[in-house]
Amino acid sequence: MIDSRSLDPAASAAEIRSLIDDAKRAATPGVLGGAVDRPTDVSVGWFRPNESRLVPNPSPLSVAIEGPGLFALERDGHREYGRLGEFRVDVRGMLTDAAGRRVLGFRVNAAGQRTSGLIPIQVAPDAVASRRFSSYDIDARGLFAGSVTRIDARSGRATKSSIPIARVALAVFRAPERLALASPTTLRATAASGPPTVCAPGDANVGLLRQHALETGLASLEDDLKHAWLASRRAELQTALAAASDDCLRTALGLVK
16 A cells, blocks of 8 residues: 655645746746756766857847857956856946946957956947947957048048947866856856866857857756656646545445444
8 A cells, every 4th residue: 555645745846837937947048047857066968069059140249159258257356257248338338238247258359369368348438428320249259349430521422430349258167067157047166166267159069159159957858858758747747646545545434443
């Protein structure tokens, strides 16, 4: 006889809710984190480049990493890393992500070559104040540039030129699966992950950027739905077994009488 006390419908329901919540994360761009079917100290498989899925985005400052690497971000003096390249220029001219974290990169010269170490990317304050740039974009190699529009006095025709400002950095880790969650879309380094190696898009061992695109959340939707279905069937079986066990017990008690 099955002991109905060993069957826990509440635990099964909680497992199903957890699996469904994890599956929902796959629809959120850039979401990272541990999955319910993985050890708690191992992140979802975003670090496997072949699993990346991209969705189009109209913003010229939206970029996705095609291959290894993480964007380096900073907030309140703390360094974070992520795959969500949903960037914008704030009122101070800082290049930030949607949550206000500063995007880190390198100063460049007129040819787009690096001239500094890792720093927060910022448009020169005088350029912001004068609204020198009519728009901004980031290319496949991470070059962040501002567009200047000039009107020819004689013809009245407008010409646009691009002025390099900085180059977005990418970080790679020896053991990226051991990074720890800092937020739903960012991670922080740990002793197990090791320190980052900072590169630029297109350098050896890191990916290029896809313009006008964002990376979707990398929770495994197929696996989560499969596990949710199996958990649901298991819960139904537990309920049926519990009911059968109760019927058997009532029958046995009736025979004793």
